[in-house]
Amino acid sequence: MISGIQHQPSAETLSRTSWKRAVPRKFVLLGVAWMLWLALIVLVHTWHLPFFANGGDGAGFQPSQPRTLVEADPGIAKTTLIGFAVFFLIETCSVVWRAVRHSSKAGVTGIVVAGLGFTAPLLFAFTPIGFLLLPFACLGVLLALPIGPIEPKGYPPAPPGWYPDPFLASPLRYWDGAMWTAWTG
Numbered sequence: 001m002i003s004g005i006q007h008q009p010s011a012e013t014l015s016r017t018s019w020k021r022a023v024p025r026k027f028v029l030l031g032v033a034w035m036l037w038l039a040l041i042v043l044v045h046t047w048h049l050p051f052f053a054n055g056g057d058g059a060g061f062q063p064s065q066p067r068t069l070v071e072a073d074p075g076i077a078k079t080t081l082i083g084f085a086v087f088f089l090i091e092t093c094s095v096v097w098r099a100v101r102h103s104s105k106a107g108v109t110g111i112v113v114a115g116l117g118f119t120a121p122l123l124f125a126f127t128p129i130g131f132l133l134l135p136f137a138c139l140g141v142l143l144a145l146p147i148g149p150i151e152p153k154g155y156p157p158a159p160p161g162w163y164p165d166p167f168l169a170s171p172l173r174y175w176d177g178a179m180w181t182a183w184t185g
Contacts, residue, residue, distance in 0.1 A: 023099050027099075030092055033088050034092075037081075040080075041081055044068070046068060047069060076124060087113055087116075087136070090109060094113075094143070103147070106146050110140065113144075114144050117133075159177060160174070161174070171185065
């Protein structure tokens with residue numbers, strides 16, 4: 001090796017480093033998804049809807065009218081909560097499976113489930129809970145995206161080192177594992 005040249009990290013080292021950063025980010029996103037689901041449970045059970053509180057006709061509060069989302073439509077509220085619990089459980093399994101296997105592929109199961117997750121806001125679009133579901137579907141898509149950097153297909157690159165200069169500017173040029181550098185020798 002020629003003296004005075006600083007060692008640069010190889011593409012493999014950079015790939016491992018970006019993987020080590022990407023996995024915790026994905027698990028943080030997964031934690032956020034579960035916390036938002038818990039917040040949805042609280043919201044569904046406690047949020048008082050103004051148009052339910054006054055009966056929708058401006059005549060004032062009518063005690064017989066439902067005031068929370070669960071009171072307004074318990075079937076839709078419970079179905080939605082259970083559906084998104086299953087949704088995030090499947091997404092969690094997909095993320096853990098890909099993280100354990102160091103897979104840089106998108107989670108096909110997660111993508112299918114996220115697609116189904118987008119149908120919930122459409123099905124419940126005209127209900128009080130419908131507009132709350134879109135962020136959950138978006139989280140599902142983010143969780144289904146590849147975890148780490150996508151590895152190029154084909155032959156693995158040559159290890160970093162000094163090789164004959166392909167540009168013929170000097171006898172040797174340094175290959176950093178991903179591309180030719182400006183260092184010549």
